[in-house]
């Protein structure tokens with residue numbers, strides 16, 4: 001048996017959802033650069049699930065289906081109100097609420113293709129509502145009901161603040177959602193696929209994936225990037241802060257990637273968005289600090305920024321609480337998780353690798369009273 005620590009380089013499945021080939025990311029064969037510059041998030045979700053871009057009529061119907069399914073059961077809102085104030089991370093709240101959504105879905109265990117598609121719509125539509133409702137509840141405010149006239153991007157910001165966002169904010173947020181939607185066999189997607197490969201239900205798969213995304217080596221890195229920028233505080237502090245972290249062999253959040261060694265193609269879009277948004281909102285110091293960190297890490301470690309690095313200053317400029325950054329990742333990535341879950345169901349085999357046993361052997365059982 002050969003072992004690959006962290007399954008590095010192991011090809012665990014075939015997939016036609018997204019690809020990373022020679023550093024180029026595509027969703028269903030469409031280059032991410034084209035999608036980021038031109039597509040709505042809803043178009044991308046449709047593409048991921050249906051293997052084709054929607055025409056106008058299909059998109060209108062799809063958006064309507066999503067809008068009509070965005071409300072969440074009042075019991076889930078009441079449940080969120082009972083969480084210990086100040087102690088609950090929004091990713092933990094999201095993980096619990098998504099699991100709970102399954103309790104209120106009478107089709108949760110219906111594994112037919114039709115029921116799975118209806119659940120996909122409900123999950124995609126409801127995740128933004130859960131995240132924004134939790135954010136308001138912990139601030140002592142009532143959740144804002146989804147507005148069926150708005151796009152997913154605009155609706156998220158609307159439900160968060162109670163105000164319809166301007167075009168700049170909506171466009172930027174839409175682009176961020178497009179860029180985060182799918183990413184081949186990343187850790188959370190793999191987790192979701194492992195879960196449903198036992199023929200477990202979609203809610204279990206998405207709940208498991210949320211748990212995997214939460215970690216700082218994966219989706220949780222974007223919140224940590226902002227923590228680092230906040231701790232640094234000023235451009236003049238970057239050098240000593242980063243040098244100290246590197247000397248102490250600490251990992252710098254938002255840098256490095258298991259697959260990309262010549263750069264994450266999403267980062268340039270987020271870098272430009274960060275430049276624009278920080279300038280517009282008078283927060284340019286966060287962009288300047290990010291550029292300086294980027295230069296230092298690239299020069300000293302040869303590591304490049306990943307999707308989580310510049311997204312942090314983007315979301316900060318949009319006035320979003322820092323611990324909501326990873327839940328926002330989930331609001332987008334649920335589209336990719338679902339595409340992979342549907343692909344797994346359509347050609348399933350249990351995922352069960354082996355472990356190379358390195359523990360004790362030939363141990364002799366000693367009765368309790370003799371130990």
Ligand SMILES: CC(=O)SCCNC(=O)CCNC(=O)[C@H](O)C(C)(C)COP(=O)(O)OP(=O)(O)OC[C@H]1O[C@@H](n2cnc3c(N)ncnc32)[C@H](O)[C@@H]1OP(=O)(O)O
Nearest residue numbers: 216217218219221250251252253254255256257258306308
């Ligand atoms: C959406 C996403 O999930 S993108 C990734 C988000 N995560 C982060 O930004 C967290 C910071 N980055 C990392 O921890 C890593 O680069 C990962 C987890 C993304 C990829 O890791 P792997 O491919 O497993 O590389 P691994 O962690 O083994 O690192 C290899 C070497 O590079 C170093 N390294 C990797 N990333 C970093 C970093 N961000 N800062 C400093 N050193 C780093 C490691 O310390 C290690 O050095 P060593 O060989 O001297 O021990």
Ligand SMILES: O=C([O-])CC(=O)C(=O)O
Nearest residue numbers: 182183185186187258307
């Ligand atoms: O692919 C990965 O390992 C992590 C990543 O960038 C993502 O999930 O977007």
